[in-house]
Amino acid sequence: MKALKIGILGLGTVGAGVFNVLNRNQDEIIRRTGRGIEVVMVCRRNVAAAQEIVGNSVPVVADPSALINHPEIDVIVELMGGDTLSKELVLAAIANGKHIVTANKALLAVHGTEIFAAANAKGVIVAFEAAVAGGIPIIKSLREGLSANRIEWVAGIINGTTNFILSEMREKGLDFAVVLKEAQRLGYAEADPTFDVEGVDAAHKLTLMSSIAFGVPVQFSKAFIQGISELTATDINYAEVLGYRIKLLGITKRTSKGIELRVHPCLVPSKRLIANVEGAMNAVMVCGDAVGTTLHYGKGAGSEPTGSAVIADLIDIARLSDATPAQRVPFLAFQSQHLSDFPVLSMDEVVTSYYLRIRVADQPGVLANIASIFAKHNISIDALRQREADEVCGEGANQTDLVVLTHDCNEGQMKMALEQIQALPTVLDKVILIRKEELA
């Protein structure tokens, strides 16, 4: 059987991984599929840099249209990133009848609806295992491995940079800014780390998993996104004492009213496996009605781990390039005509539990006031810890931290309660609020 012919658009770190693994494992791939995968052409603006990777074995061009219009190329592997030029090129490649494999979460989270519609109309495949959690085959597990289930929720550590920073903050007791600098020095964080540390990258990936889990269109604009830049070592330490770790989680849940879609720092019980995922590793938990809770762990980024996901998609395409639509797994796991318009909930409607740290004057009646505000808003307290004033602050014995864990409540209620607590004259600083999930 003749080889599947591919063109790689954007030959950076991941592209090099794809190229190298394809070369190294070509025999193994042929043993699996009965068919090779051949790189016909690669494109990179810096042609010389690309030639350093591929040598003389493959033509390198600077102009993407040479790939998009190449008559022999079956699949365009899009590894450019961004969501402007990449969108244009992907749509042009689809129009030319080429299948797409991409690692570009931003592109699909923002423009997925348009791209999938174009691909459906043209009968080509758009595969994106590499867009979420790098080498972990989570897209395949959600779309196929767990397809018997009504998925209840998905929660994951899906950004390695922030997990590395949080791991270091906890282990070394350092604050965010210090660790970020170290992460940048080590190459774990970009010079402009905003996309990672503010949760945008995680939200792109979560948006894709949410669509696949529940059969809804991608709707990145409705995701709630909060990063880790305001986290302090103090709260990480308090959480630890209470039996929790703080992780940046992407969480999407099906509720009777709609879908939760949110990225934010989150307390997780220390005994959960996911709480023990350290450094730049990723892990995704999936809860299905039949299977219960599963966890999928591995490297979420990097040259060859991401290359592993790209090539797995290519192998699927090598098998199914000439299959009928009914023989293929739909892009978002559900047939496009069966996507649901189940709404994404606003944060006010989200139900979760909370960690609060309230800086209070250490005087009689403070706790009573706060407790009565919670009671008034129907928020019940799960645990409460007040340190003796001298234990926790150097500013004098007349201040202390009150740490409260609540049971589940509606975030709208919590906001109202918080407003009243914040207004108390005995509350001396901005109340710190971090959400908490049991993930049982």
Added chain:
Amino acid sequence: MKALKIGILGLGTVGAGVFNVLNRNQDEIIRRTGRGIEVVMVCRRNVAAAQEIVGNSVPVVADPSALINHPEIDVIVELMGGDTLSKELVLAAIANGKHIVTANKALLAVHGTEIFAAANAKGVIVAFEAAVAGGIPIIKSLREGLSANRIEWVAGIINGTTNFILSEMREKGLDFAVVLKEAQRLGYAEADPTFDVEGVDAAHKLTLMSSIAFGVPVQFSKAFIQGISELTATDINYAEVLGYRIKLLGITKRTSKGIELRVHPCLVPSKRLIANVEGAMNAVMVCGDAVGTTLHYGKGAGSEPTGSAVIADLIDIARLSDATPAQRVPFLAFQSQHLSDFPVLSMDEVVTSYYLRIRVADQPGVLANIASIFAKHNISIDALRQREADEVCGEGANQTDLVVLTHDCNEGQMKMALEQIQALPTVLDKVILIRKEELA
């Protein structure tokens, strides 16, 4: 599109899970595949018991041939267990052109070669996600999700009964026999627990994973199998102190000389996620050359978790029942003509590290004698711990436990060293040997 029609052979715990989940999630399945899955007939010797599960909705028969020969049935779901009658029926169903979905690891680990050949000749699918690690989609991850990789090794907790027993032994400091009774009372262990506690069930599952990982025929008869019935709380406790947990692992590795295929208790560093998999849960680690190390965790048994895996296979068949062989994933991940005859290594050729507990007379020269035997056999010591005699034994201060962790060596070497150590007059009891894996 018309529904996929199935017959269920053996309607026990798992069969009930399949039936119930299919009913509950039929709409979701149709949203996914555009096609329903319809149970046409079920078979159970105890017809009345089966009728209690399926009600009047589905005909129940006691005679399997009514399903095997049913003209409308596309797929036989074999959930009978055993490897005699089930083999006969599966081969008969294949001969009748029916696809097979099975949870029967014994059947495939022992008779897989014959069954897969028959299915290939007839052009039907044999799917067995449910045969390994219950609801965890590990077969799909190995065959498809990680298909870009040259798989280096697979190591897993793939028997819930033994993991439950080991968790209880560690947490409560109890010995095997006590916990086994408790596990039987709770329904976690069978009245005759041999298959589980002696590692046979795990070896069946490992045999299947090994074939899929490396592209070799199933060869259960070559697996090394050691169970947990001789483990003591003492060694679990020593391991803990040294930073390890003891788990019953199924391990299969590719080495330059051949394939390791072995089930035995194993020390694993406590900080690894897999060391923290507790109770009846399962977890499988896969190491691939591109992706690095991944972990896949979930429920390894039970009605609906196993049903989840069966139905995922049915959904794949609903898509691919009319596909060509080239469009389908081969049963053992590799094209049947590309299966390799890479040999399974004998235990003497396996390379691993060891935990040894040696009961010795507490007198000068004992350690020197033992150390020189290790040195003579080129076994290097990683850590050594000798308790003061009075700390560990009530039998008098003239005996003690010497606990040794070794670096990697060949098991043949270790056997020879052990024979000499055992023969020392100062070695007072049978030396305890437990293998150790870093799983990094």
